[in-house]
Amino acid sequence: MKLPLFSHMREAAQKLMNRSASAAIQQALDSLRGHPSLRPAAPAQPPMRDINPPPSGPAAEAAPEAAARTASAPATPNPATHPAEYAQDMLNRMGIQIDLQANIDRAMDAGAFMHPAPEVALPEGARFIKGSYTNHAGTRNYKLYIPASYHGQAMPLLVMLHGCTQNPDDFAVGTQMNALAEEKECFVVYPEQTPNANQQRCWNWFNAIDQQHGQGEPSIIAGIARQIIDEYPVNERQVYVAGLSAGGAMAVIVGTLYPELFAAVGVHSGLPFASAQDLPSALSAMKRGVNSPHKAGNGAQPIIVFHGDSDTTVHPRNGEQVIEQRLNGHRGKPSVQSGSVPNGHRYTQTTHTKADGTPLGEHWVVHGAGHAWFGGDASGTYTDAKGPDASREMLRFFRTVS
Numbered sequence: 001m002k003l004p005l006f007s008h009m010r011e012a013a014q015k016l017m018n019r020s021a022s023a024a025i026q027q028a029l030d031s032l033r034g035h036p037s038l039r040p041a042a043p044a045q046p047p048m049r050d051i052n053p054p055p056s057g058p059a060a061e062a063a064p065e066a067a068a069r070t071a072s073a074p075a076t077p078n079p080a081t082h083p084a085e086y087a088q089d090m091l092n093r094m095g096i097q098i099d100l101q102a103n104i105d106r107a108m109d110a111g112a113f114m115h116p117a118p119e120v121a122l123p124e125g126a127r128f129i130k131g132s133y134t135n136h137a138g139t140r141n142y143k144l145y146i147p148a149s150y151h152g153q154a155m156p157l158l159v160m161l162h163g164c165t166q167n168p169d170d171f172a173v174g175t176q177m178n179a180l181a182e183e184k185e186c187f188v189v190y191p192e193q194t195p196n197a198n199q200q201r202c203w204n205w206f207n208a209i210d211q212q213h214g215q216g217e218p219s220i221i222a223g224i225a226r227q228i229i230d231e232y233p234v235n236e237r238q239v240y241v242a243g244l245s246a247g248g249a250m251a252v253i254v255g256t257l258y259p260e261l262f263a264a265v266g267v268h269s270g271l272p273f274a275s276a277q278d279l280p281s282a283l284s285a286m287k288r289g290v291n292s293p294h295k296a297g298n299g300a301q302p303i304i305v306f307h308g309d310s311d312t313t314v315h316p317r318n319g320e321q322v323i324e325q326r327l328n329g330h331r332g333k334p335s336v337q338s339g340s341v342p343n344g345h346r347y348t349q350t351t352h353t354k355a356d357g358t359p360l361g362e363h364w365v366v367h368g369a370g371h372a373w374f375g376g377d378a379s380g381t382y383t384d385a386k387g388p389d390a391s392r393e394m395l396r397f398f399r400t401v402s
Contacts, residue, residue, distance in 0.1 A: 120173055123148045123182060128172070131189075133224045138197070140220050143168040144228060145178045145188040154233040156186040156398070159225050159262075161243030161250050163269075163382055164202040168192050171244070174380020175373050175391050184395050187232060191224050193217075205249035206282035211274050213257045217250065222258045238402045242266030242394055244373055244382065245314060249275070252322060255301060264302040264401050265326075266394040269311055269371050271318045272325045289317030301326070302401040304362040306390045308369030316365065323363045327352060332360070344386035345369050359401050364388065 077089055122128060125148030132141045158181075162171035168190030172178050181188045193201040203210075203217055210216035225239060241262045243251035248270020255265035256273045275290045276282035303326045307319030332353055340346040345366045352361040366374055366388065374390040376383025 120178075126178075126182065128178070131224075131227070133220060133227050135219060135223050137216050137219050140191050140194065140217075140224065142189050142191045142224050143172070145172065145181055145190075146232075147178075147182045147185060147187075149182055149185045150187075152233065153185075154235045156184075156238035156240070156402075157225065157228055157232075157234045158186055158188045158395070158398070159221065159239075159241040159251075159254075160188055160190050161203060161221070161241065161247030161254075162190065162193070162201070163243070163245035163247050164198075164200045166201065166244075166247075166381055170380050171247075172380075174376045174383045175244075176375075176377050177391050180391055180395055184399070186238075186395070187228060187234060189224060189228055191221050202246040203243070203250035205246055205253055205271065206276040206279060208277050210250075211253055211257075218254045218257050221250070221254050222261055225261060238263060238398070240264050240266065240394075240398045242268070243270065244268045245270060245371065252303075255303070259301050262301070264304070264398050266304050266398070267319070267322050268306045268373055268390055269308065269314050269319075270305075270322060271314060272321045275318070275321075285318065286314050289315050289321055302360055302397070304364070304394055304397040306364045306366065306374055306393075308366045308371065308374075308384075310368055311371045313371035319363065319365070323350075323352070323361055327361060339388070341375075341387035345374070345384075345388070347388055359397065362393075362397055364390075364393070 127144075127146040129144050129146065130141060131144055132139060158177070160171060160175065160177060162168065166174075171190055172188075177188050193203055195201060197217070198204055205211075207216065210218060212218070221241070225241075228234060229236060229239070239262055241251045241254050242265065243249070245268070248267040250270075251265055251267055252270055252273045255262045271285055272290055275285040303322065305319050305322050307314075307316045309316045332355065334350050334352045336348065336350050338346065338348050345368055347367060348365045350363045350365075351359060352363075354360050364374075369384055369386070372382045372384040373380075374384050375387040375392070376385060376390075378385055
């Protein structure tokens with residue numbers, strides 16, 4: 001049973017997780033409330049327990065007749081248990097033609113409602129198609145990009161997990177990953193979080209059930225990858241997962257739980273595996289990092305991490321801890337180099353390698369950068385065009401370690 005207090009805490013915490021998203025949702029809801037035909041109803045009262053004794057005498061004799069009249073009248077939804085249906089019923093009775101649920105859904109879907117992705121022309125022969133996957137944990141839609149360069153040959157597959165308030169179209173435009181898929185010849189699939197699963201479309205990286213193999217959202221994401229593998233000639237040794245923010249945290253989880261499926265992981269502004277078990281610990285981890293991150297994985301799965309050192313949404317300490325957690329006691333000497341993007345950000349790149357020189361991990365700290373995808377297109381949300389090009393560097397790293 002969902003506790004009202006926990007629900008309230010969850011909604012409040014999710015708003016804190018992305019203040020921009022919170023403002024967008026509030027603006028959408030305010031717009032809905034301002035409709036000239038819609039006036040706020042009285043607050044719904046919880047059903048009261050009947051503490052009066054049963055009627056007797058004339059009142060008891062009149063009760064069956066009153067009950068019959070009530071039964072013949074159209075049923076009114078209980079405002080305490082079905083508030084949306086109750087409000088819609090009231091609007092219908094007043095003759096106001098508004099689909100309340102549709103308006104609520106639009107308001108809650110802040111990513112599409114407030115930041116609609118621009119129309120992008122596909123190269124001739126390319127396809128960006130919708131799909132869906134269902135298992136015991138639920139259903140998620142996705143969009144799969146099939147480049148024009150695909151002619152039946154086996155190609156790598158990249159799973160891209162969007163951040164809060166985003167959707168596949170927005171994330172594809174912002175990261176420009178589809179354009180790179182044409183150049184590098186790979187499939188890219190974008191699983192889509194739903195407002196029903198999380199009001200702000202965040203992947204639920206902080207839930208215990210979503211940190212277990214065969215359970216929750218990781219099982220759905222892995223299932224989507226396997227579905228694509230079954231339907232297209234994917235090179236199964238070149239399947240990768242990457243994500244931004246909440247999507248980055250979920251990419252760590254999915255890669256950790258399914259190392260037999262994913263050859264490498266890309267994390268942009270994310271958090272370590274199992275860095276939170278509930279909402280309070282999630283907010284703490286986002287604010288200051290984890291006190292003692294759990295060991296995760298066997299240390300053999302390569303990972304590339306990007307984080308801005310001015311990120312005020314997810315503390316940059318989290319990027320350091322993602323690397324520390326995945327290296328899992330690796331003792332090799334890292335190489336460190338600095339660079340800068342012309343008219344853009346400076347960065348420090350630390351590379352960890354295995355004994356044979358094979359790359360094991362890269363950690364990019366981007367100086368003066370915040371919570372946004374580096375090198376992204378401003379047409380998408382949460383992007384920073386000042387670089388470095390995180391999408392290109394991720395694909396370069398993935399190809400290197402396969």
